[in-house]
Amino acid sequence: MNTWSQVADIQPLASKIITNSMEKGRISHAYLLQGERGTGKEAIALLVAKSLFCTAMQGIEPCNECNNCKRISSGNHPDIHWIEPEGLSITKEQVNHLQKEFSYSGMESNKKVYVIKDADTMTVNAANSLLKFLEEPSKQTTAMMLTENSGSIIPTIRSRCQVIDLKPLNPVHFQKQLLSEGMKEPDAILMSALTNSLDDAFERIGDEWFAEARTRMLQLVEMLAAKSENVYLYLHSHWLTHFKDRKQLDQGLDLLLLAIRDVLYYHIGNEANMTIFKSGNAFLEKSAMAFSQERLSDILNLILQAKRKIKQNVQPTLVMEQLVLQIQR
Incomplete structure (x- = not known):
């Protein structure tokens, strides 16, 4: 999903909430995206980042062609930081390092975005450190927390985020997609019950x-x-x-x-x-x-x-x- 119109086809509510905020210039300082694997959490986080940094926006749509958009797609933009578990957990040291990075001015603007994958794996100490970060949000900072289980996120963090629930993908729709990509029907039926990710489905089958x-x-x-x-x-x-x-x-x-x-x-x-x-x-x-x-x-x-x-x-x-x-x- 490279555009908000594509997101709207799969996750209409999430698309509407975020794009309405963009149109009003009221992007939240922190989002908590909850949904099963393959429901588009990372794609939405990338689109939010592109919408904030794109230099050739077309309405609410990032161009996907400018230098900023390309660097965000490749994971090389200096003002966008990704955190994911080291082993089983996201540690306090990772959050402290993030805070240190954000104490500096942006490399190319005053905007900064951080994305925390599997946010539910944060240790208690990591969550408490992040909480301090969220309590004093900068207008130029946007947080995107991604999780399959928002119930494991401490309530004090949840209360400081705009929570967006992503609906499970329609398995029948996903089966058709797998079949159109050349997967055999028995395998497509099984994979649509196990995952919502096209790449993951083909990786498992092979x-x-x-x-x-x-x-x-x-x-x-x-x-x-x-x-x-x-x-x-x-x-x-x-x-x-x-x-x-x-x-x-x-x-x-x-x-x-x-x-x-x-x-x-x-x-x-x-x-x-x-x-x-x-x-x-x-x-x-x-x-x-x-x-x-x-x-x-x-x-x-x-x-x-x-x-x-x-x-x-x-x-x-x-x-x-x-x-x-x-x-x-």
Whole structure:
């Protein structure tokens, strides 16, 4: 999305809020953009920055051709600063460094923009340091905080930002987009359930690690359905050796969630919306016999709880051991 008209097609409310502020000359000193991955948070942050620095604006639209616009697109503008987690968190030291940078005059104007990706990962100390920064905003400074979970942002920061919720993308629309880009239909159906990002979808489909992840997920479901005594051995020797970090484990849980949901869909006759399995799959029918509709609903909630624990930095091995134990009760 390179223009506000393109944003309006995907995120009409966000586009209207920000462009109305631009037209009135009342850009907020701080925005908190909340939305799932692929909903356009970074694209909107870039457009706000371009709209502030573009030297050849066409109404509310940045030209995307001037030197400033090109440098912003490439991440090389000296008065626009990006912060993202170092490891799992955004640290106090990163925020302090940002404050130091902003104590100097702008390199080319008095305007400055900073963008904080995954703002919900800020440590308590980092959030408190940022709060001091937000309490005394400069008229020439614009903050853009991006998050998938604004509930993890401390209330005192939220209250000083204009919060904009980005709606999830329509999966059917995204499927059509993937198909038009040459992706096979079964893959497009699966990817539209896993991500809203075109680049991410094609990266996963071509990734050997992801292909193996699907295989190991199906093996785990099979062992859970059979109530195998070897499920814990499998968990440690095959599952945790493949899903080695929190991001990978979260993707594995996403796949597991979709597979269990498919089994529930099979139970209730909603096979048209399945993403992992196809109708008539013997493994699907076997799994449906192993779990009742009520139990499948319980398992879906257990997987969602496990995903939340991963985001809360609970030890991954413990999360998976508890999940398997709860499913096999």
